[in-house]
Amino acid sequence: MTTPSRLPDPYGSGGGANLADILERVLDKGVVIAGDIRINLLDIELITIKLRLIVASVDKAKEMGIDWWEDDPALSSRARHNELARENAELRAHVAELEGARPQEEAS
Amino acid sequence: MTGLRYVYAVCRPFGTPLQAELTGVAGAPPKQLSHHGLVAVVSEVPAEDFAEEPLRAHLEDLEWLTATARAHQSVIDALTVVTTPLPLRLGTVFQDDSSVRVMMEAREEAFRRTLDRLDGRVEWGVKVYAETEQTEPERSPGKAASGRDYLRQRRQRNRSHEEMWENSERFAGRLHHTLAEYAEDSRLHAPQNPALSRASGRNVLNAAYLVPRSDSEEFVEKVDRTKDELSGVRVELTGPWAAYSFSGIDGEADA
Numbered sequence: 001m002t003t004p005s006r007l008p009d010p011y012g013s014g015g016g017a018n019l020a021d022i023l024e025r026v027l028d029k030g031v032v033i034a035g036d037i038r039i040n041l042l043d044i045e046l047i048t049i050k051l052r053l054i055v056a057s058v059d060k061a062k063e064m065g066i067d068w069w070e071d072d073p074a075l076s077s078r079a080r081h082n083e084l085a086r087e088n089a090e091l092r093a094h095v096a097e098l099e100g101a102r103p104q105e106e107a108s
Numbered sequence: 109m110t111g112l113r114y115v116y117a118v119c120r121p122f123g124t125p126l127q128a129e130l131t132g133v134a135g136a137p138p139k140q141l142s143h144h145g146l147v148a149v150v151s152e153v154p155a156e157d158f159a160e161e162p163l164r165a166h167l168e169d170l171e172w173l174t175a176t177a178r179a180h181q182s183v184i185d186a187l188t189v190v191t192t193p194l195p196l197r198l199g200t201v202f203q204d205d206s207s208v209r210v211m212m213e214a215r216e217e218a219f220r221r222t223l224d225r226l227d228g229r230v231e232w233g234v235k236v237y238a239e240t241e242q243t244e245p246e247r248s249p250g251k252a253a254s255g256r257d258y259l260r261q262r263r264q265r266n267r268s269h270e271e272m273w274e275n276s277e278r279f280a281g282r283l284h285h286t287l288a289e290y291a292e293d294s295r296l297h298a299p300q301n302p303a304l305s306r307a308s309g310r311n312v313l314n315a316a317y318l319v320p321r322s323d324s325e326e327f328v329e330k331v332d333r334t335k336d337e338l339s340g341v342r343v344e345l346t347g348p349w350a351a352y353s354f355s356g357i358d359g360e361a362d363a
Contacts, residue, residue, distance in 0.1 A: 008325050019304060025195075026181055030198075031195065033215070
């Protein structure tokens with residue numbers, strides 16, 4: 001039988017706690033029990049959810065104009081694609097320049 | 109009844125009724141379901157939101173998930189005031205009362221052992237952040253008397269920055285050592301992603317401590333005392349939480 005003794009005032013565990021703190025506990029910790037319609041979520045699914053949440057926050061960040069990762073090839077496949085396209089164009093230009101230069105050399 | 113049963117926690121019987129105004133994840137009041145000397149705290153949830161498929165879809169929705177997680181936590185919070193709950197994970201749903209009873213019966217022994225271990229204890233969360241902003245305003249480069257002077261100033265700034273990192277990590281290590289010695293048990297969690305926590309600074313410690321209720325006041329004072337120890341470092345305390353981080357049962361990973 002538990003008789004609660006005096007507890008210090010809550011520090012942000014209720015309404016004031018940040019979302020990350022609450023999700024960290026409610027999604028990640030606590031007892032896992034498979035319900036009979038099997039809804040208690042497994043770790044792998046929780047990880048997916050969290051990744052998606054972070055993406056959701058990222059979208060919000062973009063709305064506010066923070067988008068540096070868009071141009072970082074390590075973080076964005078689009079940027080990686082752009083990077084390749086840019087490199088390709090540069091190489092083509094270079095090749096064209098060299099090919100353009102050669103006949104002149106031969107002529108001289 | 110057509111609804112499903114959402115289970116928040118398993119507890120020992122507690123005399124006090126739950127607050128009348130308390131509402132659970134779908135707005136329904138939680139009730140106690142007794143079985144073999146244990147109590148499951150459950151509420152009815154609509155199948156159109158909580159059956160497997162709709163729930164999975166809802167979990168991708170940050171606003172829905174936030175509201176649901178907060179509601180789940182508020183029930184656990186209310187329980188923590190009157191007893192020591194064994195919190196279940198978000199999304200533990202059963203068809204009806206009798207299938208909740210079947211589950212309780214199957215896990216009775218493990219529940220009792222874990223409840224004994226956690227009885228009268230709460231979890232406190234302690235986080236340490238190293239502030240990334242410069243503690244003193246940067247001097248404008250124009251003030252440097254020469255190029256060499258500018259580089260010297262830059263080097264100094266970098267060095268003090270590095271020292272700040274090292275100091276804050278040392279501080280976090282010391283703090284964890286002290287608190288872990290005082291607490292009955294502790295867990296180190298992964299640093300929080302700033303995209304989700306919206307906290308400033310770099311999270312260098314994210315730990316949970318299992319502390320008897322009776323020692324909680326002293327624990328809080330211990331944490332409070334460290335708050336001004338080092339500039340450029342922020343200490344955050346959250347709790348008391350139900351012992352989420354220590355509620356693993358049957359050798360199942362509980363960290």
